[in-house]
Amino acid sequence: MSVETWTRQIHQNGYCIIPDALDKGTIDKLAGDLDPVFAATPFCKGDFYGHRTKRFGGLLKRSRHMEPLVLHPGILALAETVLGQACDRIQLNVAQAIEIHPGEVCQVPHRDHDMWAGAKGEHEYLLNVIWPLDPFTWENGGTQIYPDSHGARGMTREDLGQPIIAQGKPGAAICFLGSTAHGAGANTTADARRSVIVGYSLGWLKPYENPWLAYPPQVARSFSPELAALAGYVQHRPNLGNYEGQCPSVLLGGEVPTHFPAIDALRPDQASMVAEFARSRRAEP
Known part of the structure; x- marks a missing residue:
């Protein structure tokens, strides 16, 4: 993949869709590992998370096939380019699986960077990557993304305009900025649609998913050093995230x-x- 091409697109439009970013075989193996977890997970509660939607995290301990998604070299390069000027290092913000069932309504348009209260517009806080486990379509709740809604200028728009539907097959990577307005679509089909979302944020922010509870030391010891660092086992200078004054x-x-x-x-x-x-x-x- 051309990191320069996708970087240009995401800065211009607020999103980019990278086809065939990963081989479908890896995605299928990941989906198989997550099958029993989806079956056991209850529906969410709340109008934001959805009442006909299932969500769960901790994916790096649920399947060894998550690592190629989180450590995808091209995606990491894109995340570093988008976020690197505003932090010493990036971190894993979330690794979450989502299953939208028939009858779910569309989600309210929102910007994920609003989970943090800091001033917005000078830099990005977050890059999200949706990896479809099933094909994303208009009918089954493919994510709705609002082009040009990102950044300081996009956030001033009173009318978000019409969204595009982020359509993609397993293996595609749907990338969008934390300042880009988006929301899950309504599922009007007879089948659930599943995906995995991997988010990267500035290393000095409190992450969405608590990494030390999701991956305590006895779990993270099996990670590669690069993966362990992304999952929180590293300091962000100066001295942030230390343990007893050390990394x-x-x-x-x-x-x-x-x-x-x-x-x-x-x-x-x-x-x-x-x-x-x-x-x-x-x-x-």
């Missing part, structure tokens, strides 16, 4: 010490400023 990845090794020395984890500019201040104080008579 929380210390919990994923062998024997974990009872006591730790706290270690600075500063940005280069902060480290230089602190070092200069310390030198000046040591030089004083």
Whole structure:
């Protein structure tokens, strides 16, 4: 996939749909692993989540076939390009499965970045990627995305206009910004439609899904270092998300010490400023 092409599209339109981003075989294996979880999960409660919709998270511990979605090199490159100038590193915001059943009504249009109360418009907070497990169509509740509703200018629009239906087959990646208005469509068919959503956000934000409860150390020890870092086992400079003053990845090794020395984890500019201040104080008579 051409990261430059998709980056240009998502900045221009607020979304992009990447066909064949991943092989269908991997998606089918993931769908098979999630089948019993969908069957056991009760319907949501609430007009936002939906009354004929099922949702559950923690997907990295439910199927080993989730890792290729979360660590997709092209998608990660897109997320870094969209978010990287506003943070030291990105993080996994959510890995959630969604099943919309017949009779579900369309979801209220919304922007996912509104889960955070910070000022909007200067930078993006989030990149979401929907991976269809079933084909997305107008009839079965394919996600409705409002083009050009993103960013500082798009957020001033009083009329969102007409949405497009994010149509795609398993293997496609439907990407949209946190500032892009969207909502699940109504399912007027006789069959449920399923998808997985993977979200990446600025590393200094509180994530939508609590990663340390979803993936406690005994689970995250089986992750690759890159995946563990995305799932919260890393610090965001300066010193955010630390455990006893150290990177929380210390919990994923062998024997974990009872006591730790706290270690600075500063940005280069902060480290230089602190070092200069310390030198000046040591030089004083």
